[in-house]
Amino acid sequence: MGDIVEDETSFYSNAEDYWKEVPPTVDGMLGGYGSISNIDINGSKAFLKKFIREGEGKTGSGCALDCGAGIGRITKRLLLPLFQTVDLVDVTKEFLDKARSYLGEDGKRVENYFCCGLQDFVPETGRYDVIWIQWVIGHLTDDHLVDFLRRCQKGLRPNGLVIIKDNVSYEGIVPDEVDSSVCRDLEIVRRLVGRAGLRIIHEEQQMNFPKEIYQVHMLALR
Numbered sequence: 001m002g003d004i005v006e007d008e009t010s011f012y013s014n015a016e017d018y019w020k021e022v023p024p025t026v027d028g029m030l031g032g033y034g035s036i037s038n039i040d041i042n043g044s045k046a047f048l049k050k051f052i053r054e055g056e057g058k059t060g061s062g063c064a065l066d067c068g069a070g071i072g073r074i075t076k077r078l079l080l081p082l083f084q085t086v087d088l089v090d091v092t093k094e095f096l097d098k099a100r101s102y103l104g105e106d107g108k109r110v111e112n113y114f115c116c117g118l119q120d121f122v123p124e125t126g127r128y129d130v131i132w133i134q135w136v137i138g139h140l141t142d143d144h145l146v147d148f149l150r151r152c153q154k155g156l157r158p159n160g161l162v163i164i165k166d167n168v169s170y171e172g173i174v175p176d177e178v179d180s181s182v183c184r185d186l187e188i189v190r191r192l193v194g195r196a197g198l199r200i201i202h203e204e205q206q207m208n209f210p211k212e213i214y215q216v217h218m219l220a221l222r
């Protein structure tokens, strides 16, 4: 990826500049595809519910972390209904400010709003049952993604899970100059996950998305 991201500093600052101009709405979070939010959340719920139930070896439902949370679209409809408390982390302050009203009454169960780039964020050790990372890994360089995933692993409670849900390209790395991100193919994502020392527990493709957008895959890791 080194030859695609020539200048790491502007890779990050261009992304920050891009997101600052995006309206703090569901449509803004999804690049104009607000209409797929329901399908997305329902697919995530079905995926996550396979792991969080009572009994031995099951993932707990105490605390979740929403990474690149934006206004809290996922926190509101997926994480707050399933977990006692949720933390949000995002680099765009305006989105986190919006989240406070967007999340409504249930937002009282949000414990922390961290305004921070994931490349710099250190999850508290042993705090989270689930760390949800959706539609944001393309904003991290390979090395930063690997290091972030390592820190996430340390942030998990026993039986905790890191979930990546993101676009995958057909082949190779596809840069997006507009929002200053990249889209990686599934094999590259798997390799980076492996480099971070995480194991893929389960993997699924999100179905029923529009044909013209990238395929979206969910990976459960620990």
Ligand SMILES: C[S@@+](CC[C@H](N)C(=O)[O-])C[C@H]1O[C@@H](n2cnc3c(N)ncnc32)[C@H](O)[C@@H]1O
Pocket (backbone or CB within 6 Å): 015, 016, 019, 029, 030, 031, 067, 068, 069, 070, 071, 073, 074, 089, 090, 091, 092, 095, 116, 117, 118, 119, 134, 135, 136, 139, 140
């Ligand atoms: C496509 S939106 C997805 C938002 C949310 N995950 C969702 O699915 O509704 C990407 C989000 O990533 C955030 N973001 C971009 N670069 C980031 C970085 N380096 N660290 C943390 N968040 C970042 C943006 O501010 C934006 O909220």
